[in-house]
Amino acid sequence: MNDRPLLLGKGWFPDQLGGLDRYYRDLLEHLPEARGIVVGGTAAQPERVGRGAGGALGSAPPARVVIASGHDRPLPHRLVAYWLAAARAGRGVDVVDAHFALYALAPLYLGPLRRKRVVLHFHGPWADESVAAGERSRVKVAAKRALERAVYRRADHAVVLTSAFKRVLVERYGVKPWIVAVEPPGVDLERFSLGSPAAARERFGLGNEAFVAVAVRRLVPRMGLEVLLDAWEDARPSLPPGSTLLIAGDGPLRGALEERAGTGVQILGRIGEDELTDLYRAADVGVVPTLAHEGFGLVVIEAAACGTPSIVTAVGGLPEAVAGLDETLIVEPGNTAALADRLISAQHDRPTPRTTREYAERFAWPRVAERHRAIMRGGVGDERMKVVYVDHVARLSGGEIALLRLLPHLDRVNPHVILAEEGPLIDALHREGISTEVLPLDDAARSLRKARVQAGGVSPRAAAATAAYTLRLARRLRQLRPDLVHTNSLKAGVYGSVAARIAGVPVVWHVRDRIADDYLPTHAVRLVRRMSRHLATAIVANSRSTMATLEAGSGPTVIYSVVPEVMHRIGTPTRIDRRPMTYGIVGRLAPWKGQHLFLDAFARAFPESGERAVVVGGALFGEDDYARELNRLAGSFGIADRVEFRGFRPDVWGELERLDVLVHASVTPEPFGQVILEGMAAAVPVIAARAGGPAEILADDLTGLLVEPNDVGELAAAMVRMQDPQLRARLAIAARQEVRRYEPDVVADQLQALYTKVTAQHRRAESPR
Known part of the structure; x- marks a missing residue:
């Protein structure tokens, strides 16, 4: 950069303790061309440059950092002094990088900085954090939120440390996702490095055989340290003698924590940076038990750079901070038992120091600083x-x-996902770096079953809720101004296509359900077909079978679902000669999915042999009575001791590896049959109904076996036929070759070509206006 950026900070670490202040200091130190403004030590004078800010505990800021005021001065004095310092320092800069809304407000709106390009670093919801810290004044909280929104509206670009905080910034403050970059923080790999654990333990008086955990935190309620003390007390009887929990940091809870600290717990208070490195080296694990509002957890990668993995709670960005290392390090926030169990298992089950260090090297500050320059x-x-x-x-x-x-x-x-409820899909999207927000839909509308979508079957509450939601969604789309809206479910297609049309945005309606009388009530079939013809700019069907039920004038585009890249890590079949065999059915529990048919056919095929059956799936949409009926059926068929009900399992690949044959037994034609692709990719031979999507995916006796839908006898015969190991091997090998048609890059190119066509048509249609 030709002109230096100006970084508007809060305080200078460690004079001011906290992740924001440490991050700001590290970023500025790795941007030597930048200038900075902070509020400094208690005796600092306005415009004092390069003053030490922490005595033996810290280091003085460099000369290019202006200390605008002492942090003990009254707030109005600090704000005015900060604004004046920013106005003077801002001459000649092209970009302002703001880190704390309170101090940035006046400089960004008054004076020479108001015309500069603004990069916003979002370190967390200040107003909400103050509530968690005990603020009870609604007026003060509302004022803080209004101030934050005003600052965030000035951003040309925004930086967050995790996808979780991107969601907060987008959802709570209305910032457009297109300007938000997710950039994890950096770690100084020289300051935090591998060293001698024995020497580090000697410094803190710890035995080499002890199990040592360390928590480096601000001592405030939201950090969850009281939960950690309870968990440590529960875990201590299962740990070696002399095991110790070390808590470093300061804050208003220090006295209370010292009173509660039992055997094997030391409250260290504030420590210097050289001590901090040795503290990490001395530990077997770090612990970050946060209860709320955690942007990333810098301590996680600092400890990792010293070879120490951290157990974290599923709060904010913490799961993203360790997911690439070991997802089993994540526990439920506030769950004392879960934290205690993970501490106990960490004695033997944790990443090695070398693996942990290699993970931390992804976050090298020079690399992070270069991305910030861009x-x-x-x-x-x-x-x-x-x-x-x-x-x-x-x-x-x-x-x-x-x-x-x-x-x-x-x-x-550049994708952004709007969902109508909270759920596990959000965390899964965040792990893939996909931004999300939740625009809640009333449960009366969101949970409306298709059987009730008929004349007189929709309650006034559900209809009113859907109409109101459609208008809210349209308003949000106007704010976001996307190039395109893609609806991903049948209900979303109904309200999303209307909202998109109101907002003037072209819409692609992805139809994944058969629009036919065997799947939907007659009135719903007519409604959906009519809406898809008149509201959707383009329609994507997940199979030719689904396409045939739409009766759309111009015809939908058939784009199949994908099989994930994990298929390339699965080897050739290894289960061909294994006996007794295991037959499985995988999918959510619902009558039309045919789990009852599978159990009946299995009982007929193997009435007395040792073969086993596995049912994988949960009752996701209220079919709990059906789930209980399946257990009763297994007993009535005399196979209860050979049937395992696994429930919902997130790791489908692990489940498929246990199977010798995968059965797909839908009694109503399946729109597509994604689990069939998964079975083919995992080299598990498949039996499926000869109808709907499965009949398009499988070639009978070539890549799988097809049977007549709802025919128990033919399904049982196919199960018996699969006892032939040569047949299973031939089908599995051929299926592995065929499934490459569904690889992600192939399908992605097809969909993106459709997007390009749709947006070009929309621009041509809008240009005369």
């Missing part, structure tokens, strides 16, 4: 197509899994 130059200007994906659920059901697998491969798309 952002400050305006380098995050994204030319990709802006697409909003709309879905009514956030569960890991078929259509949602298909979307999750496809989005990371759309290299010409």
Whole structure:
């Protein structure tokens, strides 16, 4: 950069303790061309430059950092002094990088900085954090939120540390997702490095045989340290003698924690940076037990750089901080038992120091600083197509899994997902770096079953809720101004296509359900067909079978779902000669999915042999009575001791590896049959009904066996036929070759070509206006 950026900070670490202040200092130190403004030590004078800010505990800021005021001065004095310092320092800079809304407000709106390009670093919801810290004044909280929104509206670009905080910035403060870059923080790999654990332990008086955990935190309620003390007390009897929990940091809870600290707990208070490195080296694990509002957790990668993995809670960005290392390090926030169990298992089950260090090396500060330079130059200007994906659920059901697998491969798309409920899909999307927000839909409308979508069957409450939601969604789309809206479910297609049309945005309606009388009530079939013809700019069907039920004038585009890249890590069949065999059915529990048919056929095929049956799936949409009926049926068929009901399992590949044959037994034609692709990719021979999507995916006796739908006898005969190991091997090998048609990059290119066509048509249609 020719001109230096100006970084508007809060305080200088460690004079001011906290992740924001440490991050700001490290970023500025790795941007030598930058100038900075902070509020400094208690005796600092306005415009004092380069003053030490922490005595023996810290280091003085460099000369290019202006200390505008002492942090003990009254707030009005600090604000005015900060504004004046920013106005003077801002001459000659092209870009302002703001880190704390309170101090940035006046400089960004008054004086020479108001015309500069602004990069916003979002470190967390200040107003909400103050509530968590005990603020009770609604007026003060509302004022803080209004101040934050005003600052965030000035951003040309925004930087967040995790996808979780991107969601907060987009959802709570209305910032457009297209300007937000997710950039994890950096770590100083020289300051934090591998060393001698024995020497480090000697410094803190710890034995080499002890199990040592360390928590480096601000001592405030939201950090969850009281939960950690309880968990440590529960875990201590299962740990070696002399095991110790070390808590470093300061804050208002220090006295209370010292009173509660039992045997094997030391409250260290504030420590110097050289001590901090040895503290990490001395530990077997770090612990970050946060209860709320955690942007990333810098301590996680600092400890990792010293070879120490951290157990973290599923709060904010913490799961993203360790997911690439070991997801078993994540525990439920506030769950004392879960934390205690993970501490106990960490004695033997944790990443090695070398593996942990290699993970930390991904976050080297020079690399992170260079990415920030690109952002400050305006380098995050994204030319990709802006697409909003709309879905009514956030569960890991078929259509949602298909979307999750496809989005990371759309290299010409900048995606943003709007969901109508909270759910596991959100975390899964965040792990893929996909931004999300939740626009809640009333449960009366969101949970409306298709059987009730008929004349007189929709309650006034559900109808009113859907209408109101459609208008809210349209208003949000106007704010976001995407190039395209893609609806991913049947319900989302109904309200999302209307909202998109109101907002003046072209819409692609992805139909993943058969629009026919055997799947939907007659009135719903007519409604959906009519809406799809008149509201959708384009229609995507997940199979030719689904396409045939739409009766759309111009005809939908058939784009199949994808099989994930994990298929390339699965080897050739290894289960061909294994006996007794295991037959399985995988999918959500619902009558039309045919789990009852599978159990009946299995009982007929193997009435007395040792073969086993596995039912994988949960009752995701209220079919709990059906789930109980399946257990009763297994008993009535005399196979209860040979049937295992696994429930919902997120790791489908692990389940498929246990099977010798996969059965797909839908009694109503399946729109597509994604699990069939998964079975083919995993080299598990498949039996499926000769109808709907499965009949398009499988070639009978070539890549699988097809049977007549709802025919128990033919299904049982096919199961018996699969006892032939040569047949299973031939089908599995051929299926592995065929499934390459469904690889993500192939499907992504087809969808992106459709997007390009649709947006070009929309621009031509709008140009005369």
